[in-house]
Amino acid sequence: VIFIYLQLKRSNPLVNLRLLSQRDFALSTIAYFLLGMALFASIYIVPLYLSQIQDYNSLEIGEVLMWMGFPQLLILPFMPKLMQRFDNRYLAGFGFFMFGVSYYMNCHMTVDFAGPQLIASMVVRAIGQPFIMVPIGMLATAHITKAENASASTVLNVIRNLGGAVGIALVATLTDNLTRTHLAHLKETLPAVSTMANQYLSQSASMLELAGSDPITASQQASALLGQTMTQQASIQAYNDVFFIMSALLMVAVVSVLSIRKPAASMAH
8 A cells, every 4th residue: 555655656667557447458457357266276186176176186277287388389489479469459459358368168067077178278369378378468559658567567567467467366265265156056955866865875874884884873974975976976066156156257348458559650550
């Protein structure tokens, strides 16, 4: 708070925060913030899901995550020519749209949704990212003077890192809270399907007895298994909700970059 106050009070500030009052730069910072959120949230939530729900180890998680990076190497060399040919706003908008689609692809997961099923969304994410990274920097500085570039770069980097921190915190909090909410809902609906639940418990207990457990222990173990299954289902539903929320936020970024005005030089060109 003190830093912001001092920077706004001085006529020659270290970081020119007044840039945020400019419409197009402010729209760029919104896109940068959401980009930071999406990037860091993706790197956080996918390994968490694979380790928690699918019991993947670090190597198996890495084999899935590499699909978010490798395809970018094939696209990046073509970006300079694409930027010469197409409006940066449309390139960045396309990139954010693809990023959002990749999140949406993961919001219908079931217990059978593991690494191989996640690869398609990782590839779509990898296709979208190069379309964002370079064009968005050009868009952010298109309407400011060269003298303001240093301050603009500082503000944008801070905003993106702040977005990353908020993204991880938001995803972690939402996953935890939504899991509790879905679990409570599942427990409320259990009496309505009590016949099926009792069948599940009796079948599980019988199997455990055949495996060597005594009847009382088998009954307790069957109840614990039902609890674990319900918790797992609640967690998967929570992950689906979080992926959907992140997809919706990225659509806001699409609107932000498309709302940036075309630079005067480009219009003349």
